[in-house]
Each structure stands twice: as structure tokens, then as C-alpha cells.
Amino acid sequence: MIFWSRPVILLYASDCPANWPERLFEIFRVKKGEVIMAVFSVDELKKLSETIENPCISVYMPTHRTGRETEQDPIRFKNLLTRVERDLEKTGMKERAIDEFLKPLRELLHDTLLWQHMAEGFAVFRSPDTFSYYRLPVRFDEFHYTGTRFHLKPLMPILTGDGQFYILVMSQKSVRLLRGSRDSVHPVEIEDLPDNLADALNIDEYIQTMQFHTGTSMRQAGRSAIFHGHGAGEDDETHDIKQYLRKIDEALCNYIGSQRIPVILAGVDSLLPLYREISDYGNLYEEGLPGNHDIERPEDIHKKAWSILKPYFDRNRRKAEEKYHELKNNDLATAKLPDILKAAVSGRIDTLFVDLKDHLWGRYVPESGAIFIEDQPELESVDLLDAAAINTIKKGGTVYAVKGDELPDDSPLAAVLRY
Known part of the structure; x- marks a missing residue:
């Protein structure tokens, strides 16, 4: 009603x-x-x-x-x-x-x-x-x-991951995380992210201890600290690098948390496969940016990353639109406001398309399902499109906040339901 x-x-x-x-x-x-x-x-x-x-x-x-x-x-x-x-x-x-x-x-x-x-x-x-x-x-x-x-x-x-991504730029000498969107990129500060390999393995402290006890030169100690963690040879170098990468990954996972935003790796060829091997993050993009990017500007790295990721974002939205049209006649997709508001509150929306620029002022009473539509906003009213989007996000659904001409139906919102 x-x-x-x-x-x-x-x-x-x-x-x-x-x-x-x-x-x-x-x-x-x-x-x-x-x-x-x-x-x-x-x-x-x-x-x-x-x-x-x-x-x-x-x-x-x-x-x-x-x-x-x-x-x-x-x-x-x-x-x-x-x-x-x-x-x-x-x-x-x-x-x-x-x-x-x-x-x-x-x-x-x-x-x-x-x-x-x-x-x-x-x-x-x-x-x-x-x-x-x-x-x-x-x-x-x-x-x-x-x-x-x-x-x-x-x-x-x-918040929806639509055009939002991270770029993890790393080498043995430096690590930085960039957050990008379709049109911008920014450096991100992460607590406990090591500055470099030496920082992750406390090599400076190790070097000082070596010099004090044995008189080992700085150059020799540094080589020992990096390459002789458990014996000798290349395997130990790989072990130390993996330890370094695990510290990076732990800081990354703690920072991003439960968000499923894609991360694209940028680094030398030898590091990228090792990081994929040890990482616990669930959305590393399959293609990376090989090479040394230590002194490269964030804007230049972003341009390369977006050229790789753009098809990914376009594909995900296109699949969601196709799914909406496939299910529209099976009661698992709808553009009806009462159905969408009720489904959003109960956590039944898998994907919601909503007009980013439009507003539909009113009030929704979940207990009765009553909807009050208002021509202009009042103190007690809300944007019902806003309410649908927020409840969908809070219940783990995906929201595409798009321009009106990018909506899959002739309505300011459309939803694919879980059940």
C-alpha cells in the first residue's frame, strides 16, 4: 500500500x-x-x-x-x-x-x-x-x-567495488598501496606495512649485532642477513623474501578486511608469483603489472592498471544486468519499489541497481509494508532509494549506483533477489 x-x-x-x-x-x-x-x-x-x-x-x-x-x-x-x-x-x-x-x-x-x-x-x-x-x-x-x-x-x-580497486606496488626496496577508481588514484597508509625487505626482517638490527659480535663488515652482514636465514643458498633467499611478503599480505588483509575490492599486483617478475603463492587475500586480480615501479608516479601506474581492470568492472556489471533480465519473469528480479524495500530489509537482495542522481522522498514502515511518498522531503522522511541501497549493502548485497540511462529497467531501482 x-x-x-x-x-x-x-x-x-x-x-x-x-x-x-x-x-x-x-x-x-x-x-x-x-x-x-x-x-x-x-x-x-x-x-x-x-x-x-x-x-x-x-x-x-x-x-x-x-x-x-x-x-x-x-x-x-x-x-x-x-x-x-x-x-x-x-x-x-x-x-x-x-x-x-x-x-x-x-x-x-x-x-x-x-x-x-x-x-x-x-x-x-x-x-x-x-x-x-x-x-x-x-x-x-x-x-x-x-x-x-x-x-x-x-x-x-x-563501497560497492564498482570501479574501486587497489594497486600493491612492491620490490625488495619499497612497498606502497594505492587506491584507485575509474578516474583517480591515492596513496594509502597501512599500519604495520613494512617499508622494505630490510624493515620486514629487521636486517639493520641484525647487521649491528653481527658487527658488534664478529666485526663483520656492513656489506657482508647485510648479505648474510638476507640470504642465510636457515642455512645457505638460494632457498634461504626465497624463504626470507616469502617472510617479507607474508608481512605485506598480513597488513593488507587486516586493512581491507571483508571488502572484496580487487587488488592488482605491480612488481618485478620474481616477486609476483611468490606473493600469489603466500597470499590469503581472496581477490587478487589474475593479471599484474610486471616491472620495477619504485619511482613511477601513481598516476602512471593507475593508467596501466585501469587499462587492465576496466573490462573486469564492465564485465561484472554486464553479467549482473543480464542476470536481471533472465530472472525478471521468474519473480527473482523486480523493479517494484514495495518488493525491493521489503527484500532489502530482509536481506534478500543479491544485486541492486539504483539511480545515483534521483531521489524518492517518503517513509517506509517495515512492519506493515506501507510506503508514504512525498513530493518534497520533510524532517521525518528519507530518500527511499537511499534506504534500499543502504540495507542492501548492510546485508552483504552488491549495489551499482549508476546514472539513470545505465539502469536495466525503466525504474529508478532494480534488484536481483537471492530467493
Whole structure:
């Protein structure tokens, strides 16, 4: 049963002061003059999605890495905050309370370092008990919303694996992880990732011990430390390299967690097969980038990696679309809103296609299945497309947040069901 009623509000940005507790997720850090990206995970999406407070504001905007437009980004953000202020006034909030509520967001306007190290998009979330902001590799449209929940659909492309991947660049001299999308690439900081082979095997410490006890030269000790772990000869060198690669793999698996984002390997020919042999990560792409990439720019590595991975992403989405059309007449695929909302809540959606740009404001009552559609958002309403996407992600389904003309049916959402 669908009831037609009335309207909600919304907004986005990214990063937050150290004195803000609990739900602060810093997606970029500045380290040694380089912007490092940490992962935005499904767990963080879940925490944001579980917030139910009055009000919850969400703000999204496109940002720029370089050029004169970087100076305009804080001005655009200030303008968005002015619109949010008006929305809060409409809810009946008093001027003093609004000023206090928006204070941490306005303080971001004066954070020069923040605006100097932006990515493609900025998302900000604020409620009475939550303040978090993110610089992300997705170019958002300007958007603000005020309701009793956060609006999270614009984050879907980051979480679904649709065009998101990692590049593990390694040699005996260095290791780095890059996170890429269709259009961007960023260095990623991983805790416990060794800097190189010597760091992984504590060779510097071993060399100092050798020199102290035996007077062995630095060069001789270094060779012994690397190549004579359990005896002599090439097998011991391979053993030490595998030990090094295991430490890389352990750090990688701990960092990515349960996400199934593909990882493409970039490194010298001798390392790649050894890493595949020892790795516990379940989605190493079969083709890699052989060669020494120690001094190669991330942008150049990304270009090579994307040329390999593009068919993979296109193929996965195409297979999902084909599956939708195959099952459409068997009750295992649907474009009906009531069926999709019910299936999303119960965890029955395998794959969901949803219009990234469209909104369908209203309310859904899971207990009765009633849907209230509203022409404009109100404080208690949500974007029902957003709700379907979030529940699908939380229950382990795949979401393709796409443009309207890329949807497999004449509907803002379409789903393949598990059963």
C-alpha cells in the first residue's frame, strides 16, 4: 500500500577535529608532505546509517586538488552552510542553537591545511552526537539534506567495488598501496606495512649485532642477513623474501578486511608469483603489472592498471544486468519499489541497481509494508532509494549506483533477489 504525503533536507564534506569523539573517521592524513588516504569501509557506513537523531545534516560537494578553484572550495562550502542554516530555521531551531550546532562545520572554513589537501569530493555529517567529514575519491554533486537520518547514497560508488580497486606496488626496496577508481588514484597508509625487505626482517638490527659480535663488515652482514636465514643458498633467499611478503599480505588483509575490492599486483617478475603463492587475500586480480615501479608516479601506474581492470568492472556489471533480465519473469528480479524495500530489509537482495542522481522522498514502515511518498522531503522522511541501497549493502548485497540511462529497467531501482 502506498500513501502520498508531503516532504526532508541534506548536506556533505570530510575530516574532523581531534577533540570530536566516537564517529570521527579521517579519510586522508598528511604524512611527510604527502596526502595519504585511509579506507572508508562498510563498517563506517553502518555506523552512520544507524544514527537516528534530530537533526541529522548531510552535506556533499565537489572539490579540487589543484588550481585556482581550490580557493573557491571553502566559499562553496560556506554557501552550503548558509542553506543548511535556513533549513534548520524551518525546523523551529533557535538562532543560538543553530550557531552552536554549526560551529564545528564553520571552523572547517578556517582549516587551511584541509582545503589544501582535498580530493575529488567532500562529505560532512553532523547530528547532536556525531560530527565526521571525509575527503573522498568521488566527485559529488552539491547537495544538502536535513532529516532524522544521514543521506548516504552518494557514498555507494566507494563501497560497492564498482570501479574501486587497489594497486600493491612492491620490490625488495619499497612497498606502497594505492587506491584507485575509474578516474583517480591515492596513496594509502597501512599500519604495520613494512617499508622494505630490510624493515620486514629487521636486517639493520641484525647487521649491528653481527658487527658488534664478529666485526663483520656492513656489506657482508647485510648479505648474510638476507640470504642465510636457515642455512645457505638460494632457498634461504626465497624463504626470507616469502617472510617479507607474508608481512605485506598480513597488513593488507587486516586493512581491507571483508571488502572484496580487487587488488592488482605491480612488481618485478620474481616477486609476483611468490606473493600469489603466500597470499590469503581472496581477490587478487589474475593479471599484474610486471616491472620495477619504485619511482613511477601513481598516476602512471593507475593508467596501466585501469587499462587492465576496466573490462573486469564492465564485465561484472554486464553479467549482473543480464542476470536481471533472465530472472525478471521468474519473480527473482523486480523493479517494484514495495518488493525491493521489503527484500532489502530482509536481506534478500543479491544485486541492486539504483539511480545515483534521483531521489524518492517518503517513509517506509517495515512492519506493515506501507510506503508514504512525498513530493518534497520533510524532517521525518528519507530518500527511499537511499534506504534500499543502504540495507542492501548492510546485508552483504552488491549495489551499482549508476546514472539513470545505465539502469536495466525503466525504474529508478532494480534488484536481483537471492530467493
